[in-house]
Amino acid sequence: MRVLLAEDDEVLSDGISKALRQCGYAVDLVDSGVDADLALTTAPFDLLILDLGLPRLDGLEVLRRLRSRGDRVPVLILTARDGLEDRVTGLNLGADDYITKPFDLPELEARVRALLRRSQLGNNVEIACGPLRFDTTGRSVSVNNEPLELSARELAVLEALLQRAGRVVSKEQLIEHMYGWEEEVSHNAIEVNVHRLRKKLEPEGVTIRAVRGLGYLLETQA
Numbered sequence: 001m002r003v004l005l006a007e008d009d010e011v012l013s014d015g016i017s018k019a020l021r022q023c024g025y026a027v028d029l030v031d032s033g034v035d036a037d038l039a040l041t042t043a044p045f046d047l048l049i050l051d052l053g054l055p056r057l058d059g060l061e062v063l064r065r066l067r068s069r070g071d072r073v074p075v076l077i078l079t080a081r082d083g084l085e086d087r088v089t090g091l092n093l094g095a096d097d098y099i100t101k102p103f104d105l106p107e108l109e110a111r112v113r114a115l116l117r118r119s120q121l122g123n124n125v126e127i128a129c130g131p132l133r134f135d136t137t138g139r140s141v142s143v144n145n146e147p148l149e150l151s152a153r154e155l156a157v158l159e160a161l162l163q164r165a166g167r168v169v170s171k172e173q174l175i176e177h178m179y180g181w182e183e184e185v186s187h188n189a190i191e192v193n194v195h196r197l198r199k200k201l202e203p204e205g206v207t208i209r210a211v212r213g214l215g216y217l218l219e220t221q222a
């Protein structure tokens with residue numbers, strides 16, 4: 001799940017992105033309307049969190065352009081407490097939900113989860129493979145109907161492997177899936193997370209096979 005966060009308040013954007021990454025989402029940050037508009041036209045996102053008061057192109061204009069391109073990505077707008085008019089305009093322009101500043105991060109996380117769940121209805125929100133069940137919007141995994149505790153990074157690795165179950169997933173694809181643009185990318189970090197995940201999954205009959213030079217393959221016993 002890839003989230004674009006358009007927010008020019010550095011403290012706020014830092015807090016939101018940390019919280020969402022802990023939930024296992026990949027978060028890309030932009031701090032102006034122009035950059036948000038550019039990012040939205042060049043990369044696919046599962047959710048946009050959009051501050052309305054952005055420099056170099058107002059958030060409402062970003063939203064108007066997005067919808068006029070026919071892009072249906074779910075949009076959560078961040079508005080000021082006294083911004084009733086903006087809220088109404090935003091919803092009329094096709095925002096899916098709004099949250100008023102200041103807000104608590106758990107509330108934001110709940111809204112994000114609800115929006116993603118709603119947008120995925122009709123899509124496959126649960127990925128199943130052998131004894132594994134992965135709820136992509138609730139960010140939880142069970143194996144043989146027992147919940148499995150995984151870190152955010154492990155969740156992201158498993159999600160990428162499950163989405164391509166039966167096919168080899170390259171390290172580059174894993175990195176792409178796990179990291180936002182501005183984060184340090186490390187092949188070692190991938191290996192460490194694959195190793196941890198493998199130790200948790202092997203007792204359950206799920207193996208992650210390393211294919212030399214190519215990547216990883218998720219396999220379950222038939």
Ligand code: CA
Pocket residue numbers: 007008009051052053054
């Ligand atoms: Ca702002």
